[in-house]
Amino acid sequence: MIILSTKFRRGSDKLYLAGIDIGTTGCKCSVYDDEGNFFMEEYEEYRIHITKEEHTIDAEVVWEGIKSVIKKITRQIQSIEAICVTSFGEASVLLDKDGTVLDKSYLFTDPNGQEECDEITATVGRDYIYENTGIAPGKMYSVCKWCWQKRHKPEIWKKVKYICLFEDYIVYKLTGVRQIDYSLATRTMAFDIYSLEWDTKILDAAEIDVSMLSKVVPIGAKAGNMSLQITEELGFMNRPVIVSGCHDQIAAAIGSGVFNERHGVDGTGTVECITVAFSKGQKIDKMLLQKSGFAIVPYMKDLFVTYAFSYTGGALLKWYRDKVSPMEAKEAYKNGQNPYEVYNRGVSDGEPSELLILPYFAGAGTPYMDNSAKGIIAGLTMDTSKEKIYQGIMEGCSYEMKLNLDYLQKAGIAVEKLFATGGGANSKEWLHIKADIYDKEIISLGAAESGTVACILLAGVACGRFRNLEEASKVFITYRNTYFPRKGVKEKYKKLFDRYRMIYPRLYEK
Structure with missing residues (x-):
């Protein structure tokens, strides 16, 4: 040859x-x-x-x-x-x-x-x-x-x-x-x-x-x-x-266009992980970060990143599909439909479920790092429907990541721009909920997986086809929609979040 x-x-x-x-x-x-x-x-x-x-x-x-x-x-x-x-x-x-x-x-x-x-x-x-x-x-x-x-x-x-x-x-x-x-x-x-x-x-x-x-x-x-x-x-x-x-x-961050401090990506797959970039010279509370399990990782140029993660992101929606609503899932597959798209139709537009679901079905990630923590569904009534539980799962996962964002903010790491990737980013209903609970704009990426895009960007720069990642990103990274916090809705979620964040300390902290 x-x-x-x-x-x-x-x-x-x-x-x-x-x-x-x-x-x-x-x-x-x-x-x-x-x-x-x-x-x-x-x-x-x-x-x-x-x-x-x-x-x-x-x-x-x-x-x-x-x-x-x-x-x-x-x-x-x-x-x-x-x-x-x-x-x-x-x-x-x-x-x-x-x-x-x-x-x-x-x-x-x-x-x-x-x-x-x-x-x-x-x-x-x-x-x-x-x-x-x-x-x-x-x-x-x-x-x-x-x-x-x-x-x-x-x-x-x-x-x-x-x-x-x-x-x-x-x-x-x-x-x-x-x-x-x-x-x-x-x-x-x-x-x-x-x-x-x-x-x-x-x-x-x-x-x-x-x-x-x-x-x-x-x-x-x-x-x-x-x-x-x-x-x-x-x-x-x-x-x-x-x-x-x-x-x-790290690939998820690069493939989402996280090239500047205070930018981050919320990747929702089986696990949910928010990766945030911050300056190497930035004053941060390392003791709080250490206690809460946040890693500090070399990134690029003069940046570090840290990870906030929950062991159950999309995994909880899969639990709902398999344990709570398997018949509806079977019917959806029979009709050639994605069951999650069917479930999404039952999510209320702008009206919280009123449930408080702690997503610790596989233990707690950051900021508690507690493998013994258990999941909780609070607020059930005789009128609670399966659709409300599904929506409550989305909300509970989002409350947990909001808790993480607050810890990072307290440690000196702010998030001003947040991209969304992974399977969870395909649900506009979930992205609306996240924007309302985080009280931040959420930018969803195009169809390609961000980890895959990162590989292509890095390959293109390394071989000299592109001068830098920013130039390559203009060719390969596309953005779909921006989701804004909704006035009137975010206030409702704030009241619920204030109750949510008190549950773990009262149950598990001595």
Whole structure:
């Protein structure tokens, strides 16, 4: 096979950009041309393995899945200018000197690592960890899993030469270069967010050699061209530029156009997460942020971001579909309809449900970080309909994120512009409710997923097609509607929110 050099193509030929999104249950490769037109997308599903003892994923299966989706792409197009890789966080891949995978990868939900986390924390101090890494100590983070594997699998550990997370593992497989972006490195609990280097004090406490870890680079850094061997195996006629992307939550912000401080994105999928950008020099209350579980993550230019999240966003609507209204859902599917669109018709326009639903059906995220918290539906009467419960779920999720926005405001992080993405952004009824409860304008994005768009933006800038993300965003990011707080409605919600925010403290705080 003749390998053509990578160069810009003009005239009738289009230039194509691609993004690889690595998730816990599947991987996706999306391709756009450089004029913002969607070309194609392929998805490959794989399994995670969950037992009482461990939650794992097989890195080699993920790699085979990624090769599979790329090969499906190259059946249609053999020349792509740049490919950007983004992934979920925390889970690590242990490699020997030849790059062979040595062990399963332990997911953030895995129950192991608490003892090791406690030992690291006792050695360096809880405040030191948050002050330098931007995250509060927790067994979910990579360094705790490394210590657990080292202790419980010594025969495997003595063979370990390199440690990757999934973004840098796939970049390594594509190029032979080991590099990880700042935002994903933060998920290890061993990265200094100010010096932008690995934190040797934490690594020394964990007895991890820093040489095992990948080089840290900015979001969107080029790793180099795809290796000749992989280029031929995957069916390319050129050698695409491979780009280190970012952590998946960061991708949602980039793909929504969050390029300035006080801008944020509300992503509502299974989990709901608001990601907000703020200046590195901004005065903030770190003690409040630490206590409330808000991470501080390196972003771009002179910005950090933080995450506010609830474990149940769209997951609660799915609970309603499956547990409260399954017959209506079955009828909707039978008629070729989306059941959520049917449910949305029952949402009152501008009239609150009067229910107060605490969405802690899987525990509480920020600002309480309480895995033992339980969901509550308050305000039921004999006249309460299923439609009111559905609306109350939307309101309860929105009250919870309003609570988070208030905590961030108190800590010195204000949100002035908020974009909406994810499945929840397809519901105009929910976006109206959010605008009223947050008392903020909500801007919904176009049809494309923001994480996918982020990959394309980063790929386009890395290969030189665009000068910067702002220029690329004008081509790829579209906005659908703006939802404004409604006078008269927001006041009703404020009264209900004032009652809502008192429920958790009275029930759970001692």
